[in-house]
Amino acid sequence: MNNNILSISNVTVKFGGLVALNNFHINVRQGGISGVIGPNGAGKTTVFNIITGVYRPNSGSVKVNDKELIGIPTHVIAHHKVARTFQNIRLFANMSVCENIMSGACIKREGTFLSSLFMLPNSYKKEKELWKKANKLLEFCGLEKYKDSPAISLPYGMQRKLEIARSLMTDPSLLLLDEPAAGMNPTEKLALQELVKRISEQKISVLLIEHDMRFVMNLCENITVLNYGSVIAEGPPEIIQTNHEVIEAYLGSDIEDDFNIKETLNASR
């Protein structure tokens, strides 16, 4: 019995002639934070889409808690305690912040339609508990003061946090964050970093995609680097930082500073 919550092995995804993922593999430890990095178009979001069942891979296996997920429709995968956020924020725009979070509890309220329609005591009690939990999450993500305002009126960073809060409401054991820090300023990034750390302290495993190297290196205990759909490196941040192939894949962008190339060069001399 291994303690991996997510294990993907030998997954290949092809769109026509384009190979989006080639023999991809990743393991996420229970309660750990892992990251997937890579240049644009390397197939990072495709990884999330095969975990959540949006795409069906041509071959390979995706296991969450030792249960095979391939072939299961997206809405059932949420029942296996997998939650995700999106690269381009997808909130329920016409609902308030509270309602956005409560709609994350749809799975838990399943089958209580008639009793909650007539406000029967048992479902009333359950709903009260859920509201309590939603309020706790609001506080956890620092959204209390926006409680009743419409979701689209929130500032950008808060919308990201609301999306995370909504996916936490489903009580996930694996949380997939797709570029959570994109478009945030340094202060917001730091706050988000703290938030992700606190989430993983609650025994929730996190798998994140991010372009901000400092963010990834500070958070993740294990990093997988993708380029053109193939894994070119994996391991703890220190090893990734010194890996030549990774630096090569990122050359031409201004990421070099973050990799501390100078240091590694000095060390090799």
Next chain:
Amino acid sequence: MMDFLNYSQLPFIMFSILAIQAMSLQLILGGTGLLSLGHAAFYTVGGYTSAMFTVFIAPLIGIHDTTLLLICACLIGMTGAAFTGLLVAIPCLKLRGDYLAMATLGVGEIVATVFKNLDFVGGTRGFKDIPKLGSPLLIFSIMLVVCFFIIRFYKTNLGYAVRATRDDEISARSLGINIYKTKLISFLIGSSLAGLAGVFYAHTLQFISPDEAGFYNSVVLVLAVVIGGMYSVMGSIFGAFIIVIIPEILRFIPQLINPYLIFMSEKGFLLPSLIPVIDSILSNRTLIFSVLVVIIMLLNPKGVASLFERINKMRKTNE
């Protein structure tokens, strides 16, 4: 006074029935985000099926008690409408946005054609001599019950699922919501409530014609929902109120304005030959009503419900 009561009875009934219909469409259009342009079809089906029951079947079984008859008629009308809704929904809900609107547009015409060709319910002449059941107050209280039901519905898990589906299907799915099932359920509830409105329509007017299912009525329903504000249940009631009451009020406008016109022409501000022209424009109620609707939509594109929100916000900022 009695005259006024007698006169106001029919608009009152029509308002209640239209409000039930508008709320049932609000569930589908504002709640789930499905633009259905054939909603009047379900209401016609509800009216016809319940009328067929009360005219042909009820005497055979021997139901003469009016209360029992009304309850049975309601149940049968709602089931008939829900069944039609199911038949429409299963193929059509795979479509999105405009395509769904086009598909449902056909449904109204199909239903109208079917009833036009059924001779035992009167064919094109319509179904006459339906027994009179229900009172204005009953219909009004049913409307309140429907309103309460839909408001409560939005608070249940299905209500949240429905609204989540409307706003973003992809993230709704990632939260574990079965989108197709959710849409189907909301369509079923919406069409059966429309059927309920049809039952009362058929049994208070004692007549129902196949033309009820046509395009015009469906558009009036959409109008009622949009005027009131897409996302508010109360707004739909208000929209129905405007659609029924304003044409009735406009009836009196030419009489009210005529003395002033004559007064103005005497003072020389107005050519006397223009008076009949203005009179005829003002007495064209449909025209005035249409212009009013355009003005309402221009002033307040989010509907009447947003007006209340704006007032609330203003009050808050003043404090």
